[in-house]
Amino acid sequence: MGDVLAGIHATWEFESDALVIRFERGIRTPRLFQALRERRVPYEALASAVLAPGRRGTVVLHAVPRPGADPLMEAAAGQLKETCDPYRLVVPADREALASHWRDELAAVVPPGAADPDDRVDTGFLVAAPQGPRSFKAYDGKATFDGSSEVSFRWSSTMATSEKWKTGDQIFSVRELSGVEWRSPDSPGGFLRLLPRGGAPRTDPPDHDPASVVFGLGYGPVHDSLPFAAAVLSAIRAKDRAPVPAGAPDPGHRDPGAVAERIRHLGELHRAGLVTDEEFAAKKTELLAEL
The missing domain is CATH 2.30.29 (PH-domain like)
Structure with a gap:
């Protein structure tokens, strides 16, 4: 050709x-x-x-x-x-x-039989994910992807709901994810949700779900949020296919620095009176258990 x-x-x-x-x-x-x-x-x-x-x-x-x-x-x-x-x-x-x-x-x-709607590719995507962007600004926070292993959500102090603000900024290991759910910002109620591996799917509204960022007028546009979602999805599929090297850290455990940062943020909320003593103690115990 x-x-x-x-x-x-x-x-x-x-x-x-x-x-x-x-x-x-x-x-x-x-x-x-x-x-x-x-x-x-x-x-x-x-x-x-x-x-x-x-x-x-x-x-x-x-x-x-x-x-x-x-x-x-x-x-x-x-x-x-x-x-x-x-x-x-x-x-x-x-x-x-x-x-x-x-x-x-x-x-x-075109390979014979490729038009079969039930024909899925389970061994990896045949087309490479877009090269970028690796971050974008959503209505209630900023989403960032390191390109291979971690996705983070950093909440806006003015736009995020109190539920998200109390949980603190989020860091997700790609190995702990099974997929992404993207709803176009061109339609009402657009959002990007990270889907956890195992367990029941989250049913919280996206604006209350710490595994989601929501879109709005001028926030999370298609040209930013969709390539981001595709890059994360491709990384998830790659992790599914890649063997875990011997001696690799348990993906169920968080980076100690990230946990310490979340505890620090939780302490600020507690001192500001936005989190009760009971909520502070319970959440701190939960975070320490991730180490």
Whole structure:
């Protein structure tokens, strides 16, 4: 292959083993595309290729990803608007014949049976997670990911609920997580929730759940929070596949420095009268048990 198909906001390059999608940086380009910059999609990660009429004299070439192949689309869970779908290339209608040619070429390299909706990828994502961002500002705090092993939530002193403020800033080991739940900030009630490994799923509202950050107007936009969620999800899958080295620390135990910081924060709340003596003693015992 090695040929290129230029569209609106993106260019597709057809390599021998993968589709390389490069996004433009113009002011009209969706901000998610600008954040992604470039994506390399192995042909085995595709389920099908579809060409359909677009709007205002265009056609749309859609490389449909295989379920479970791309952490970005897995985290999005069908919530992306069509205009923000990185697998849709909008092409002027006068290039329809060329787009049709590449639709046929893509269809020819899609592995047989990949379109089966029950076909999941359980051995790791076939498409690499976005490179960034590793942090973003939510309505009630700041979410940060170190890129491999820890996610932290640092609460806003003015926006976080008292329940979150009393628990203190949170640090989550990727090994203790089973997944992420992302609800688009383009819809009311958007949030990012980290799902614990084992046990019952949390049912607390996101604004009361210390394993969640909530979005709002201008907070947690798609181009920041979705790549973040995809990066965390990819790290979780990688940890699932990686063996634990002999002598590695027990993932159920926290970093002593992080525990000490949370106890210090708890003491400040206690001195300010926001936490009772009983709550302080119980929470301190709980934190010490994590060591």
